[in-house]
Amino acid sequence: MNAAVRLDMRGISKSYTGTQALLGVDFSACGGEVHAIAGENGAGKSTLVKILTGAVQASAGRIFLDDTEVKIVSPRHAHRLSIRSVHQHLSLVPNLSVAENVLLGSLPSKLARPFVDWNRARTRAAELLRSVGLGERDVRTPVSRLGVAQQQMVEVAKALAEDPRILILDEPSSVLTKQEIDRLFGLIRRLRNERVLVIYISHRLEEVFNIADRVTVLKDGRLVGTVNTADTDKQSLIRMMIGRKLDDLFPSRDCSPREEVLHVRDLALSGVFRDISFSVGKGEIVGMYGLVGSGRTEIARCVYGADRASSGTVDLHGRPFRPTSPRDALSAGIAMLTEDRARDGLVLFLPTIDNASFAVMRSISHCGVLDVRRQRRDVTKMVERLRIRPPRLRIPVESLSGGNQQKVVLAKWLLFDAPCLILDEPTRGVDVGTKQQIYGIVRELADRGVAILFISSEMPEVLGMSDRILVTREGRIVDEVARTDATEERLLSSAAGITSTQ
């Protein structure tokens, strides 16, 4: 067993092009504790971890391991120092076997270096998989055949392969189910007993309180403080994270019946969903809730014409049309914010000014020539209204934090100003403060008469935002609940297909 490690990071600063990601942050922790790092998106959590794992180098500051100063220059160097990490984004090789992935870079050799000792490799890999609760899996299975959650656990097993002294888990639970999280927590507690230092990053405060001994809070790249979880509560932790109180996220709204704007009739996509009919009224927020794979995103994409439905019609203001492309939908008056901003929302290498105006570029052009003055004015207004940070028009959006990137996507659709707006997971990967801001904007749009279809997998958000909620399961709408009747139990039982109530 290793002696407990002592980690001490002092005055760590890091600046990227145009942004100060970290400023003079102190962080210390030691083996045998689970130390959480909390903060909004863009607070600098990931940057701090990247510095520790050698992915990036700090612009200033010193790192001490067991009172010896170290300069971590590369991920390989971090490995040699027994620092291992599991990232939000998986780094497995899909076509290689589980065993090879787990032991990547440390395959046991026999006789001489170049020959792999496959027997030992398989035994060792199986051992590691058992420790993360994947004991039943054949280690020769290619990783691509595993589900996301199991891949995540393989990633954890890989990090354990060389007995780390410091294990960093960056949002490990986002793809895991309740049982899998419990199993992960069991593993973390065992590692803690073995005097490993576990650094745990998560948006979910319940988890932080559940697993961490101490929590360090960052805000805007600065250290707010480090507290014992036993001495604090959720409210004060949120206060530390956002610097203000978070009381009334969802004020009540008037939800009297109103004139119909969007009407979807018998929409179907073979093998994915069928018999989808619903409507959204002027100024109404209709929530759509369902488990992953229940078809909610697919339905929305077909209404928008991003994918083609096999049958059915969509009416807008009583005029029927068959959505065959986003262009058609937009000219009819339906806009959609898609769920994954990096995959299909933003052109990352281009600046804010372009990304925010792609949807309106044609309409603010005369004979094909962009009205650049109007473009600058409109985007500047949006940047101010949404408080996009840094408030610069000409830096590539890839240098913005996740929350600010999401605001740029939102700016694009606010500028387009459609009478009907579909929002697919508008607050995914966004911090508490930005979430609240997005809720405010969505309500404001509804108050101005925009018909909104609000898709989310976060229960409190759907309950708080929607005037009416549609529940999807296995490609069908299985329940429709008015705001006043909506409860977590009702939505969950409908979404999961448990008929306990009525």
Added chain:
Amino acid sequence: MVEKQGADTGIVSRAVSVVHRTVTDRLRTSAANYLFLVLFVSVFVIAALYADIFFTTRNMANLLRQVVANGLVSLGMLLVILTGGVDLTVGSFVALGGVIFTGFADTVGILPALILAVSAGAAFGIVNGVLVAHFRLQSFIVTLAMMGVVRGFVYVYTETPLVAMHPAFRVLGAGTVGPISYGVIITAIAYLLIWFFLNRMHIGRAMVAIGGNREAVRLAGINVTLTTILAYLLSGVFSALAGAVLVSRLGIAQPSLGFAYELDAIAAVVIGGGVLGGGGGSAVGTAAGALTLGIINNLMNLFGIESYYQQIVRGIVIILAVMARRKQT
């Protein structure tokens, strides 16, 4: 009074900080893309050391004339690379433009012959574009296949070199205004137009964006297919135009004209900050890239370096340019 002054300086300092911010932002974002400037300047410094032979009006005019063909081809290549593809057909388009221009000059006149040449390039460019954008085939394979197809058509049209008797045949490539040839002027205008297109027109902005994230552009309601086809069309147009200017300068149209031109064109775009696969590239950068290659060739000619060595040097320069860009990001 004092208060008013305070307000004034407030406005002034705010204005200054806004200007400062805009300028530094532009410099920062372009830092990576404009690294070619370092290369460009250092090549120029070497040239300046031999100023007596390099900086003569004659040599300068010559240099620019020699850059014209690659300059025009690179411009088309830039557009295709911006959409995330690559156009390997350009060399064959140069031959196509050259032989059609020469073959028809005597019978239909210079201007109609030029229009025919450019239209032929446009037509095959559209074929490339439709196969890539509509049928979603790989750009590399499509344009590689079309490279053979178009070259084949050129040889079907003529196996032997063509010449034209029309008195105005040599004007395009060899005619000058002062020391500057018409070809150079045409190229400069083409670059200005494309700069305007890419920065000030909505289709141009979309073209720049497509290579970065095709799906995001499509979901923003932009016609990605048409925009991509337009890039391939323009590549055909500029390459065929380059062929016409080239044969007009040389006075003869070889069916083997333009062989391996795609390499220099890709090099010019990449040296100028372009990224294969999309996500970077500009008209200014490509102009500088083409000029850099031109100056290197010119210097090596002046020093009497043999052409085989020239190929080696050029290859090394391209690799250095790409390496320098990687360091930046």
